[in-house]
Amino acid sequence: xxxxxxxxxxxxxxxxxxxxxxxxxxxxxxxxxxxxxxxxxxxxxxxxxxxxxxxxxxxxxxxxxxxxxxxxxxxxxxxxxxxxxxxxxxxxxxxxxxxxxxxxxxxxxxxxxxxxxxxxxxxxxxxxxxxxxxxxxxxxxxxxxxxxxxxxxxxxxxxxxxxxxxxxxxxxxxxxxxxxxxxxxxxxxxxxxxxxxxxxxxxxxxxxxxxxxxxxxxxxxxxxxxxxxxxxxxxxxxxxxxxxxxxxxxx
Amino acid sequence: xxxxxxxxxxxxxxxxxxxxxxxxxxxxxxxxxxxxxxxxxxxxxxxxxxxxxxxxxxxxxxxxxxxxxxxxxxxxxxxxxxxxxxxxxxxxxxxxxxxxxxxxxxxxxxxxxxxxxxxxxxxxxxxxxxxxxxxxxxxxxxxxxxxxxxxxxxxxxxxxxxxxxxxxxxxxxxxxxxxxxxxxxxxxxxxxxxxxxxxxxxxxxxxxxxxxxxxxxxxxxxxxxxxxxxxxxxxxxxxxxxxxxxxxxxx
DNA sequence: CGCTTAATTGACACGCCTCAATAAAGGTGG
DNA sequence: CCACCTTTATTGAGGCGTGTCAATTAAGCG
Numbered sequence: 001x002x003x004x005x006x007x008x009x010x011x012x013x014x015x016x017x018x019x020x021x022x023x024x025x026x027x028x029x030x031x032x033x034x035x036x037x038x039x040x041x042x043x044x045x046x047x048x049x050x051x052x053x054x055x056x057x058x059x060x061x062x063x064x065x066x067x068x069x070x071x072x073x074x075x076x077x078x079x080x081x082x083x084x085x086x087x088x089x090x091x092x093x094x095x096x097x098x099x100x101x102x103x104x105x106x107x108x109x110x111x112x113x114x115x116x117x118x119x120x121x122x123x124x125x126x127x128x129x130x131x132x133x134x135x136x137x138x139x140x141x142x143x144x145x146x147x148x149x150x151x152x153x154x155x156x157x158x159x160x161x162x163x164x165x166x167x168x169x170x171x172x173x174x175x176x177x178x179x180x181x182x183x184x185x186x187x188x189x190x191x192x193x194x195x196x197x198x199x200x201x202x203x204x205x206x207x208x209x210x211x212x213x214x215x216x217x218x219x220x221x222x223x224x225x226x227x228x229x230x231x232x233x234x235x236x237x238x239x240x241x242x243x244x245x246x247x248x249x250x251x
Numbered sequence: 252x253x254x255x256x257x258x259x260x261x262x263x264x265x266x267x268x269x270x271x272x273x274x275x276x277x278x279x280x281x282x283x284x285x286x287x288x289x290x291x292x293x294x295x296x297x298x299x300x301x302x303x304x305x306x307x308x309x310x311x312x313x314x315x316x317x318x319x320x321x322x323x324x325x326x327x328x329x330x331x332x333x334x335x336x337x338x339x340x341x342x343x344x345x346x347x348x349x350x351x352x353x354x355x356x357x358x359x360x361x362x363x364x365x366x367x368x369x370x371x372x373x374x375x376x377x378x379x380x381x382x383x384x385x386x387x388x389x390x391x392x393x394x395x396x397x398x399x400x401x402x403x404x405x406x407x408x409x410x411x412x413x414x415x416x417x418x419x420x421x422x423x424x425x426x427x428x429x430x431x432x433x434x435x436x437x438x439x440x441x442x443x444x445x446x447x448x449x450x451x452x453x454x455x456x457x458x459x460x461x462x463x464x465x466x467x468x469x470x471x472x473x474x475x476x477x478x479x480x481x482x483x484x485x486x487x488x489x490x491x492x493x494x495x496x497x498x499x500x501x502x
Numbered sequence: 503c504g505c506t507t508a509a510t511t512g513a514c515a516c517g518c519c520t521c522a523a524t525a526a527a528g529g530t531g532g
Numbered sequence: 533c534c535a536c537c538t539t540t541a542t543t544g545a546g547g548c549g550t551g552t553c554a555a556t557t558a559a560g561c562g
Contacts, residue, residue: 086414089502094414107403114407144395151402152358156365158409163337163345165416166460170550200508209417211551216510233508233559251340421518451540462519467542484527484540 027053030126035102035188036076037146045140052132056125064105064117064125071113072130074106080123081198084115085206095207097157098199100184104150106130121198165209168248173208174218175248178228182238193238194231278304281377286353286439287327288397296391303383307376315356315368315376322364323381325357331374332449335366336457346458348408349450351435355401357381372449416460419499424459425469426499429479433489444489445482 027038027050038049056075058064064075067086082099096115099105105125108114137144164173182195190196197204205215222228227244229237238244278289278301289300307326309315315326318337333350347366350356356376359365388395415424433446441447448455456466473479478495480488489495 084410086410088414088418089500092418094417096410096413107406109400109403109407111407114410144399148395148399148402149360151399151406152360154406155358155402155409156360156362158406158413159335159337159347159365161413162347162409162416163339165413166345166457167339167343202508206417212509213511213552214550216508217550220510249340453540463541464520464543465518467540468518471542 027126030078032076032078032102036126037104037143037150038076040146041140041142045143048136048140049128049143052128052136054127056127058119058123058125060119060122062119062123064119064123065113067114067116068112071106071108071110074104074128074130074133076126076128077101077103077105078124078126081120082123083118083120083199083203083207085118086115093206094209095203096161098181098203098207100188102188104147107147107151107154120203170208170210170214170218171221172248172250173210174215174222175227175244177204177208178222178236178238179241179244179248182241193241195236195238197234197236278377281329283327283329283353288355288394288401289327291397292391292393296394299387299391300379300394303379303387305378307378309370309374309376311370311373313370313374315370315374316364318365318367319363322357322359322361325355325379325381325384327377327379328352328354328356329375329377332371333368333374334371334450334454334458335368337366344457345460346454347412349432349454349458351439353439355398358398358402358405371454421459421461421465421469422472423499423501424461425466425473426478426495428455428459429473429487429489430492430495430499433492444492446487446489448485448487 027046028043030036030038038046041049055078058080064082065073077099079101082103082105083095084097084099084105085093085095087093098120099117105117106113133143164176168176178195181197182193185195186192199207201212201215201219204210205212208215210218219228222244223230225243227238227240227247229239231237278297279294281287281289289297292300306329309331315333316324328350329352331352333354333356334346335348335350335356336344336346338344349371350368356368357364384394415427419427429446432448433444436446437443450458452463452466452470455461456463459466461469470479473495474481476494478489478491478498480490482488
């Protein structure tokens with residue numbers, strides 16, 4: 001592969017104007033109950049969780065944490081979008097995931113986070129200190145089991161992504177990407193076939209192991225082929241889910 | 252990427268001549284205590300674990316489980332090597348990992364394993380039924396925590412691999428691969444700089460997102476450059492770890 | 503409105519893939 | 533231990549998908 005050399009990691013992320021720790025939040029009124037790792041907890045457990053959670057705001061482009069930071073805080077995304085990424089010393093970037101409302105953020109070993117996390121849009125997070133959370137595990141086993149479940153799901157997603165990066169063409173990658181995002185939106189109650197892409201094409205490129213030019217060209221091609229339509233700058237419509245599936249999983 | 256089309260998934264794996272469930276095994280005499288998920292358990296816990304474990308043998312090329320199989324058994328590799336893989340409908344394969352003695356096998360959600368597992372060599376496994384294991388969690392919290400830790404580590408490894416597959420050149424991939432294997436052997440007490448590769452080049456190619464030809468050429472080049480030497484068919488020597496590191500993590 | 507950032511498109515280059523031929527290694531039976 | 537066959541590895545020649553470079557347009561934002 002001919003690699004895109006971008007020079008040393010530019011100050012891609014400026015510390016945003018604000019990152020506000022807000023007052024403790026009432027989890028029972030949470031916008032995304034049922035999606036997140038709080039899902040399946042009883043009233044009592046949610047109340048306990050509420051007592052150790054804290055709402056945070058981050059501005060667009062704010063770096064929430066860097067790869068290698070000690071992993072003693074975990075979050076739940078309640079609003080906005082986050083990208084996870086890794087960098088090579090010479091500045092190449094691999095985006096390893098995008099987080100949307102309801103997603104969990106902060107899995108990591110005692111060696112620290114294996115990836116950085118950065119706000120794509122203005123973001124609202126529910127913050128938990130890890131050791132406080134682990135104290136809760138003692139009395140609320142379901143919480144620990146839920147976290148383990150999340151880690152397992154993440155692992156499955158990561159393996160799908162390895163297949164995509166190692167063995168799929170640009171067109172297949174793009175189709176897979178759009179379909180997966182669409183599925184995630186459906187779980188969140190979005191309209192069927194409508195996909196909101198909060199990230200820029202550079203993010204998509206770094207996620208799919210491509211360049212921005214190839215991403216752009218591939219999107220253009222999918223449009224020409226009548227498989228997708230762009231309703232606004234960040235809003236797409238999947239005109240043929242079947243067609244995209246045929247592309248993403250070639251027989 | 253121009254993709255190697257291999258035709259439909261060939262009967263790559265014939266059921267081996269034997270897959271023997273042996274009698275319950277005494278974990279306390281285990282070859283790989285300290286490496287595996289049993290690590291850090293006390294005598295009492297190991298004894299309990301022993302009571303629910305069963306030794307298994309699998310012949311080379313035996314498929315231990317397929318992607319999608321219900322994930323109600325987990326294993327510990329005690330001897331030999333295992334490859335994990337995913338397949339596209341048209342037969343392209345992505346190897347998502349190699350397991351060596353001491354490695355844990357069988358992380359997966361209730362949706363089933365996200366990958367298949369196949370014996371590369373003759374393999375010996377320590378088998379645990381998942382629900383029996385989960386019963387043990389009640390009384391032995393450390394075990395559950397250890398599994399969660401393993402899942403977290405796996406996730407970090409997966410993300411490294413995404414960076415490799417999405418953003419590294421063939422030479423960088425090969426150097427990274429050799430170094431990582433070498434590190435794993437050191438943990439197992441192997442000689443420094445000597446690497447045993449139980450897998451064939453097709454496995455390496457499918458792991459690194461390359462073709463067998465590119466793998467072969469890249470190995471040849473690393474030999475020419477004096478960075479590695481082949482002591483026997485599956486045994487390599489890393490002549491310059493530094494040189495390989497410079498290649499694998501370009502500045 | 504003016505500036506900056508993001509997206510698009512074309513022309514060309516190149517790293518890796520494809521196809522093909524040959525050599526080497528491994529496995530099996532006598 | 534050798535003869536035979538299959539599998540695996542090596543190497544070359546050429547093609548192609550995606551990267552690179554560059555110019556232009558569109559979008560975002562104060």
